[in-house]
Amino acid sequence: MSAARDDLAFINRQSFIELQARERAKALFDAETARELVGPFDRVESPWLPLQGVTPQSDDGCVVMKGKISGRPAVVVALEGAFQGGSLGEVSGAKLTAALDLARADSERGILTAAVLLLETGGVRLQEANLGLAAIAEIMAAILALRPYAPVISVVAGTVGCFGGMSLAAGLSSYIVMTREARLGLNGPEVIEQESGIDEFDSSDRALIWAIHGGEQRYATGLADALVEDDTQQVGAAIRGLIAKGVPTVHRSSQVAVYRKRIEALDPTRQFDPKELRAQWGAGDSAPDGISAGGVSAGEEERS
């Protein structure tokens, strides 16, 4: 990727990572079609944060926009990673669930509505505890209800990444789009180190973290469907392409046998490195339709 990259185009690109949630969501729609639902001036904010002395945000860190992408109805939900780590609480969770439910209701009536989730999140908002957990269960149920009708596309651009319960939500989506700056995983590096010790996972070793959780690795092992540069045009093009592709015949999360076989083939008695995983899980496996065993392009540096 780096070798083939057009440097001038790369310098002149509009970074997607640097955009805030609202700008990210808006950038994905056809011009002049986006409108925000339950925006900041509706003041639907978390009732729980002020009680704990935490400043709330007027949109609870969750931006919902409805509009058209490639002329087709779509809803985009963007989590603001800068606010409380993009965490899901009662309000932000309800907004995300309601957006997916409405897309499903429209789809059932024949107005197929794709959903794009821009996930910069650590998962459940700890200050809202069980309400956050319940929200994530509802989000997962809503994704499962929508995805037979229209694609649900999760985008992890960075730099927060997507962890905790929301990584499960990403796993249930029809497609996952990542940048090489992004990370996707159930437990974050610091959580793993804290629970299992520094010998298990050194959370200060950035090369190690990205070699395991990073977008490049996730794509190369077939766990993400598109790897794009940090470029708003490229992110938009990838999403339009996946919406055009439609609902996959078999979703990744339905491939229980495939993934069970892959896990059984691993030898947990020794440490295997990310490169081995690419070799075993990447190209060559009989990837079902809709699951790209992402090819690693020339000039790509290994980070393990």
Add this chain to the structure above:
Amino acid sequence: MERIEFDYPAKRQVSGRAHVGVVGSGDLEVLLEPTEGNSSHVLIRTSVDGFRETWQAVLDRFFSKYDGAVRIEINDAGATPGSVQLRLQQAVEVSEL
């Protein structure tokens, strides 16, 4: 979290509203909306307690130049006075687009 409120006299009605910023570390969110009457109201919720006088100084300066009748809500996550001033100016700019 501390809650601080101020009132300032206003001379003219405005029509636009604006939302800028994010409640992220060292930053803040400003909601600016037109209001009836001849005064402006500011409500601040800040994660850093004990800076009422600093807020007053920043807002005194802002309202020495701005005379629209507005309701301003600030959700702050420890922004510096300079950042606050810039966000306020940005909110005015966006509201006048």
